[in-house]
Amino acid sequence: MSREHLRINRFGFAEYDDMADIVRETDLPAMAETLRQIVELVLAEDESGLVEAMTMEAQADFAVPLGMAAEMLRDDRNSDMELVAAACTVRYSAERHMDEFPKELATLLRRLPR
Structure with a gap:
């Protein structure tokens, strides 16, 4: 696939x-x-300690874009392209940390497009 930035x-x-x-x-x-x-799994359930259990790299690489995606999901007026961009970014940012994540989270992440 082409990677021409729009x-x-x-x-x-x-x-x-x-x-x-x-x-x-x-x-x-x-x-x-x-x-x-x-x-919901990562950010809404603070008592799970999932973010705190991540390495600092994983927090920076994954939790930050996921927080941005959470903000986007709160906006009912997002476009299809905005949704896809968020999902692809979350998946991409999680890729190198998948082994650190619980199985349930890794399974959900693998459903997102690359």
Whole structure:
């Protein structure tokens, strides 16, 4: 796939030209629900200690973009491209830390597009 950068959207996620294919080929409501589940698992359940258990690198690489995605999900007016950009960024930022994450989280992350 091509990686030609198009723009940075209003939520801070990079959009690329090949994301248009993902928009057309993906069940967007299911992807949004998966992203919501990840946000809920990691950020909404502070008592789980999941973020605190992450290395500083994992927190910087993954928790920060996930927080940005949580903000995007709160906005009911996001576009399909904004949703895909957030999901792809969360997946990409988690890739190198998957072995650190609980199985449930890793499974949810693998459902997101690359």
